[in-house]
Amino acid sequence: MDPKEFCIRGKQMVDYIIDYTESLDKRRKVFPEVKPGYLRPLLPNYAPEEAESFEDVIADLERVIMPGMTHWSSPHFHAYFPSTFSYPSLLAEMMITATSCIGFSWASCPAATELEIVMLDWLGKAFQLPAEFLSDSGGDGGGIIQRTASDATLMTLLSARHKTLTKLEREQPNQVNGTHLNKLVAYMSDQAHSSAERAAIIGAVRVRKLPSDEKFSMRGVELEKVIAQDKANGLVPFYLCATLGTTSSCAFDNILELGPICQREGIWMHIDAAYAGSAFICPEFRPLLNGVEFADSFDFNAHKWMRHWQIPLGRKFNSLKLWFVLRLFGMKKMQELIRLDVAMAREFEEFVHKDERFEITNEVKLGLVCFRLKGSNELNRHLFEAVNKEGKIHITSTELRSKYTLRFAICMGNTRESVRFAWEYISSKATALLSSPSEYGN
Numbered sequence: 166m167d168p169k170e171f172c173i174r175g176k177q178m179v180d181y182i183i184d185y186t187e188s189l190d191k192r193r194k195v196f197p198e199v200k201p202g203y204l205r206p207l208l209p210n211y212a213p214e215e216a217e218s219f220e221d222v223i224a225d226l227e228r229v230i231m232p233g234m235t236h237w238s239s240p241h242f243h244a245y246f247p248s249t250f251s252y253p254s255l256l257a258e259m260m261i262t263a264t265s266c267i268g269f270s271w272a273s274c275p276a277a278t279e280l281e282i283v284m285l286d287w288l289g290k291a292f293q294l295p296a297e298f299l300s301d302s303g304g305d306g307g308g309i310i311q312r313t314a315s316d317a318t319l320m321t322l323l324s325a326r327h328k329t330l331t332k333l334e335r336e337q338p339n340q341v342n343g344t345h346l347n348k349l350v351a352y353m354s355d356q357a358h359s360s361a362e363r364a365a366i367i368g369a370v371r372v373r374k375l376p377s378d379e380k381f382s383m384r385g386v387e388l389e390k391v392i393a394q395d396k397a398n399g400l401v402p403f404y405l406c407a408t409l410g411t412t413s414s415c416a417f418d419n420i421l422e423l424g425p426i427c428q429r430e431g432i433w434m435h436i437d438a439a440y441a442g443s444a445f446i447c448p449e450f451r452p453l454l455n456g457v458e459f460a461d462s463f464d465f466n467a468h469k470w471m472r473h474w475q476i477p478l479g480r481k482f483n484s485l486k487l488w489f490v491l492r493l494f495g496m497k498k499m500q501e502l503i504r505l506d507v508a509m510a511r512e513f514e515e516f517v518h519k520d521e522r523f524e525i526t527n528e529v530k531l532g533l534v535c536f537r538l539k540g541s542n543e544l545n546r547h548l549f550e551a552v553n554k555e556g557k558i559h560i561t562s563t564e565l566r567s568k569y570t571l572r573f574a575i576c577m578g579n580t581r582e583s584v585r586f587a588w589e590y591i592s593s594k595a596t597a598l599l600s601s602p603s604e605y606g607n
């Protein structure tokens with residue numbers, strides 16, 4: 166493809182993207198109707214020997230890919246957590262690929278290295294993180310773009326492990342290989358994301374999952390209890406992963422209680438705020454982050470809500486996306502978008518609250534509402550299936566204290582109308598279900 170053709174195809178691609186994003190509401194179901202294995206029969210068995218035409222490739226996007234797409238940007242997508250894109254981030258994405266630099270050292274691309282440092286400082290300041298977290302404070306602080314929150318958590322666990330093992334080695338040298346490692350124990354709540362436990366498994370340390378309280382929050386008393394037990398058994402508590410905004414129910418661990426205990430015990434406190442982190446740019450939500458001053462590390466996912474020193478050396482110029490997005494939106498607009506999402510979640514909560522057949526099962530603080538029909542898990546499982554069956558809207562479910570629960574997340578394309586539509590849809594499915602209870606074992 167020469168520059169002239171790229172210019173033409175580029176415009177066609179942009180048109181395609183605009184048509185796709187702006188028509189999601191009208192012409193597509195949010196969840197596809199395909200069965201597992203749908204795709205292979207639609208493709209040849211081998212890659213083509215000769216180049217194919219752009220027209221053919223684009224046509225196959227409609228024929229092969231689109232029928233199997235879950236439309237995350239649809240107004241009717243309320244599943245998982247939001248995953249965002251914006252036109253500014255798309256533009257930056259083009260530049261990232263066009264420059265194709267791999268920033269593994271300052272010299273490999275000074276602009277990429279330095280922009281990332283400054284952008285992460287911008288975000289840290291927008292969250293009002295303590296100065297120690299910032300690069301321009303002159304200390305060891307600073308942020309970095311990891312591929313995912315899971316990578317970030319793993320990195321912090323490995324760092325904490327290294328720090329503690331170095332200290333133990335200094336205090337009690339010449340032990341049999343593995344003696345120190347065998348004693349290390351990492352803590353997290355029973356609500357933590359699976360990536361936290363996986364990090365501990367990869368780090369080859371013991372994991373202790375602490376019971377959360379009635380609001381699904383990890384508390385200081387529980388931590389004190391396990392620390393005492395573990396120390397009595399000769400173990401060394403070294404790491405705690407606290408979650409702000411859990412995946413199941415958007416619950417917040419009590420870092421104001423946990424932090425001072427970790428500090429006293431020399432435990433590295435990591436905060437996983439993958440979803441909720443973006444909300445801290447709004448002053449009214451910032452109190453949820455109080456206690457971060459006790460933390461050693463903090464992660465959040467810009468791509469989940471905010472539109473956008475690690476294992477791999479090579480890094481993409483992803484800070485360019487942050488730069489474009491932060492500048493072309495501005496913090497005020499970003500705050501407005503977060504506030505609107507939270508307001509829509511409140512409205513949905515209100516709909517559920519007014520309907521006596523339902524109960525709310527989480528404390529709605531940001532953009533996630535957990536709810537269920539008052540009744541058996543079986544009944545709620547049937548409701549979940551009925552709601553998702555036709556692909557008109559898409560939600561996910563979870564289990565909270567062994568209660569099967571539906572999750573309604575405010576996601577990228579949602580509007581007040583689509584939220585109301587979703588509620589009416591869910592409500593009508595509930596009515597249909599409840600009118601034939603015997604069928605569903607209620």
Ligand SMILES: *Cc1c(COP(=O)(O)O)cnc(C)c1O
Nearest residue numbers: 313314315358410411412439440
């Ligand atoms: C989504 C989520 C993760 C995982 O994020 P990835 O970036 O996909 O690794 C981890 N923790 C919490 C609390 C999450 O919500």
